[in-house]
Amino acid sequence: MKKIRIVFVMVAGVFLLSASRPTKGPYDEKYRPQYHFTVKQHYMGMPAGMVYLDGEYHLFYQYNPDTTAEGFSHLGHASGKDLVHWEEHPAAIVPDNTPGDSGFCTALPGSAIVDHRNLLGLQTGDTKTMVLFYTGKGCGQRMAYSTDKGKTWQKYAGNPVIPYDETDEASYPKVFWHEQTEAWVMVLYRKPELDERKQGFSFYTSTNLTQWKYQSHIAGFNGKPDIAELRVNNRPDDVRWILMEGNGDYVIGSFDGTAFKPESIRLKSDYGKKFTGPVNCGNIPASDGRTLQVALVKNEEWPGMPFHGQMTFPSELSLKKTTTGTFLFRTAAKEIEKLPDKQYRWKDEKLIPGIGQNLIKKVKGDRLRITGRFDLKNCDSFGFMLRAGKKNPGTELVYNVKRNTLSLMGMTIPLEPVDNKIYLDILIDRASVEVFANNGRSAISGILFAEENHDDYLLYNTGGELQVEELEISTLRSIREETE
Helix, strand or coil: HHHHHHHHHHHHHHHHHHHHCCCCCCCCCCCCCCCCCCCCCEEEEEEEEEEECCCCCEEEEECCCCCCCCCCEEEEEEEEECCCEEEEEEEEEEECCCCCCCCCEEEEEEEEEECCCCCCCCCCCEECEEEEEEECCCCCEEEEECCCCCCCEEEECCCCCCEHHHHHHHHEEEEEEEECCCCCEEEEEECCCHHHHHCEEEEEEEEECCCCCEHHHHEECCCCCCCEEEECCCCCCCCCEEEEECCCCCEEECCCCCEEECCCCCCCCCCCCCCEEEEECCCCCCCCCCEEEEEEECCCCCCCCCCCEEEECCCCEEEEEEEEEEEEEECHHHHHHEEEEEEEEEEEECCCCCCCCCCCCEECCCCCEEEEEEECCCCCEEEEEEECCCEECEEEEECCCCCCEEECCCCEEECCCCCCEEEEEEEECEEEEEEEEECEEEEEEECCCCHHHHHHHEEEEEECEEEEEEEEEEEEEHHHEEEE
């Protein structure tokens, strides 16, 4: 009897101990981003379009509603009014024919538009029709529409708008309005005759959104396409186009409505190995005028999480001419300024190796924004240790002065100083880091898995003096606290 009592007490003790441990609720899991968009549960892949209509942004994405693994692809849907807070909705597109089939006719990413001229003749009242273009795997390029601001979706009865061809791999339709020719244009990834040497982007045009005419093909591009018209240095008399592929690499050139003519070498918009599927937001009001972009920050696994995949924080795109050429600049969208909570500021601080303590020792947190301007003086390098803990030095972001390179998580990128200064804008969330360097000239996006309570930071320099001209660090509020 004595042994039975002891066992009972031990079991009861274990039960009470486990019951007293706090459990993580939805949106508060160990690696759950706190101000980047994720789905509540299951798999999210590349963005499948983004569009603005009547005061709301609508974001679409590849989605598996059954597991955290890729497959049985739907197109998910979320909306929000400020690029920060998002509300998930039922999937906009479910596979066309095939309950339970993990491949055939599943919906792969494309793009979203607003039928502002009512070419489909479906408009109800003053509400413009939203249209989604997507690839049905093995089923051609397809279209669906909503006449009630995305609440419900109907597939176009005449699908596919471009038929499937078993000798031609084709996917990821990017559709946009070309003002100069007053026509809709589709950019489509293709591998004609399944020949790797011919893979690239094809251009089609339409005046009614349902019938598409082939115009041209440019080889040498891979993955999901995107395209945007941008002013150089914001001058209306100097306009160029950027043609971007699935990993964010881009080429600057001209576009006449039917063909793209490159004028630059291939350039990188983001050096992160996890950055994929960037998409620009359509139908932005002229009063805003920005070119906005989101992309997926992918990873093979999200350990122990009920979700898979995270979007980048929305960014703003611009073309700028520098002393070394014209380049695409990416910066965090201004809406990031809605999130700061506690702020720390330093100005004109001189750092000498081995003298003084860590300038930012008092900063702690798993979601931060760090912005700074650093005069290199005569130092050899400087950097940050991010998300450090007592037994872990953290993740290093370091600028090498002699090599003019910026390194993070195994990625090293070229970065020339501007007047001997380096500018950094760093976004840190529970599972990610995004770095915009030199006012957006270069960017790195990646996944950063740190242990809980690893929330310390270090600013250091080596070899000589570093002048911290300006440094601001803000802890950021969680958008999840308002959506639970």
